[in-house]
Amino acid sequence: xGEDGLEQDRExxxxxxxxxxxxxxxxxxxxxxxxxxxxxxxVLDPEDYAALVDASLDGWLTAGRFHPLFERAxxxxxxxxxxxxxxxxxxxxxxALSALTSRKLASYKKRFGKRPLExxxxxxxxxxxxxxxxxxxxxxxxxxxxxxxxxxxxxxIAERLREAVGPKTxxxxxxxxxxxxxxxxxxxxxxxxxxxxxxxxxCDALGSTYDGKRxxxxxxxxxxxxxxxxxxxxxxxxxxxxxxxLVRKQVESFRDWGRDCxxxxxxxxxxxxxxxxxxxxxxxxYDHKYIYSxxxxxxxxxxxxxxxxxxxxxxxxxxxxxxxxxxxxxxxRLTGVEGLILPFATPKSDPSWFGFPITIDPEHPADRxxxxxxxxxxxxxxxxxxxxxxxxxxxYRDVDFRVVGDLTNTDxxxxxxxxxxxxxxxxxxxxxxxxxxxxxxxxxxNR
Ligand SMILES: Cc1ncc(COP(=O)(O)O)c(C=O)c1O
Numbered sequence: 001x002g003e004d005g006l007e008q009d010r011e012x013x014x015x016x017x018x019x020x021x022x023x024x025x026x027x028x029x030x031x032x033x034x035x036x037x038x039x040x041x042x043v044l045d046p047e048d049y050a051a052l053v054d055a056s057l058d059g060w061l062t063a064g065r066f067h068p069l070f071e072r073a074x075x076x077x078x079x080x081x082x083x084x085x086x087x088x089x090x091x092x093x094x095x096a097l098s099a100l101t102s103r104k105l106a107s108y109k110k111r112f113g114k115r116p117l118e119x120x121x122x123x124x125x126x127x128x129x130x131x132x133x134x135x136x137x138x139x140x141x142x143x144x145x146x147x148x149x150x151x152x153x154x155x156x157i158a159e160r161l162r163e164a165v166g167p168k169t170x171x172x173x174x175x176x177x178x179x180x181x182x183x184x185x186x187x188x189x190x191x192x193x194x195x196x197x198x199x200x201x202x203c204d205a206l207g208s209t210y211d212g213k214r215x216x217x218x219x220x221x222x223x224x225x226x227x228x229x230x231x232x233x234x235x236x237x238x239x240x241x242x243x244x245x246l247v248r249k250q251v252e253s254f255r256d257w258g259r260d261c262x263x264x265x266x267x268x269x270x271x272x273x274x275x276x277x278x279x280x281x282x283x284x285x286y287d288h289k290y291i292y293s294x295x296x297x298x299x300x301x302x303x304x305x306x307x308x309x310x311x312x313x314x315x316x317x318x319x320x321x322x323x324x325x326x327x328x329x330x331x332x333r334l335t336g337v338e339g340l341i342l343p344f345a346t347p348k349s350d351p352s353w354f355g356f357p358i359t360i361d362p363e364h365p366a367d368r369x370x371x372x373x374x375x376x377x378x379x380x381x382x383x384x385x386x387x388x389x390x391x392x393x394x395x396y397r398d399v400d401f402r403v404v405g406d407l408t409n410t411d412x413x414x415x416x417x418x419x420x421x422x423x424x425x426x427x428x429x430x431x432x433x434x435x436x437x438x439x440x441x442x443x444x445x446n447r
Pocket of ligand 1: 088089090091093129130132133175201203204225226227237238
């Protein structure tokens with residue numbers, strides 16, 4: 001037994017927490033039109049509650065014993081070399097791109113033909129997506145170059161990406177839309193051919209594969225989100241996947257105030273020369289803990305979040321299987337319904353779907369806004385494909401986008417697309433209620 005019976009006390013507390021969670025999580029019967037059918041949500045079990053409390057009882061609070069365990073397990077799952085835990089998917093995107101501006105990556109020019117990113121560089125992306133996939137490009141003084149997407153997959157049209165590469169293009173930063181992997185063959189070929197960095201926003205795609213490999217393992221950096229809507233949750237949270245220890249250090253530096261020091265929280269002198277550095281114009285021996293090599297942020301997460309992440313990750317296979325099964329269920333029910341453009345997986349991919357996107361054919365009389373209101377009245381959750389067309393959002397009015405070709409499909413997404421849920425908390429009767437309601441609405445619109 002631990003000191004003064006503390007370990008036994010901890011076990012007793014955790015047993016009580018598990019019992020509490022079991023009662024709290026009991027579900028009631030589904031009543032169509034009365035029980036909400038959320039578009040997404042967290043799926044917690046008693047072990048998740050116990051993990052949160054276990055980490056709390058350490059009293060450590062910031063990055064502690066659960067952090068490296070979660071980071072390693074996550075990297076192993078995705079097939080990346082390593083991962084860095086941060087406080088959101090948006091923070092992950094910010095760190096993932098910012099890290100590639102580090103002058104400490106200057107050696108990459110000789111080794112891989114790509115220099116650190118700089119203000120004025122162009123980054124290829126899409127406008128039909130989530131704002132914080134594109135924001136880091138703007139926040140780092142670079143220019144977003146946007147191409148149109150394909151209806152049904154909602155990913156960039158590969159040919160447009162080819163046309164978009166110009167003399168200032170230095171990177172590609174895009175999301176696997178709603179879990180559907182973008183054309184990684186074309187993207188990797190372009191990166192290889194033109195010396196571009198790849199920042200893979202896999203925030204909505206944990207568990208998706210392309211050519212048998214998990215998304216998040218392809219990019220120079222890649223990201224994932226653990227916001228409750230996502231495949232696993234830590235409340236708020238995200239991670240950056242990296243391929244090299246050198247890139248990992250820069251990601252950590254941007255996360256941790258921009259510091260040069262890379263000691264883990266609670267450790268000193270990992271480099272064995274804490275008081276022997278001379279960097280910048282600082283005096284020799286200036287404490288390495290307070291030397292800053294980047295203009296950074298503080299985007300760290302707590303150990304309670306890491307503990308929850310680790311517990312959630314244990315259940316990832318079941319979560320992914322449920323998402324795929326729910327997707328198939330909706331697809332089966334909606335196939336052949338006139339006026340609906342249904343989603344489909346990109347070639348070579350096996351998506352771990354985030355949602356079920358539907359576009360109402362522009363020729364069909366059904367109105368997307370009226371349909372989502374109709375669903376809302378029936379307590380069925382739906383979402384738009386995030387920003388629709390980012391170039392038309394008020395915040396982006398003065399952003400100097402370079403638009404390659406037209407954004408016809410992006411505008412259709414803005415006007416005619418929505419998505420409904422596939423998360424593991426949905427049951428077959430709920431999915432049938434979603435499908436029946438959509439069918440009823442579009443058939444009535446046709447009369
Ligand atoms: C594609 C994509 N990237 C980034 C994010 C941001 O993640 P977070 O909400 O954790 O900041 C989201 C949010 O859902 C997203 O859908």
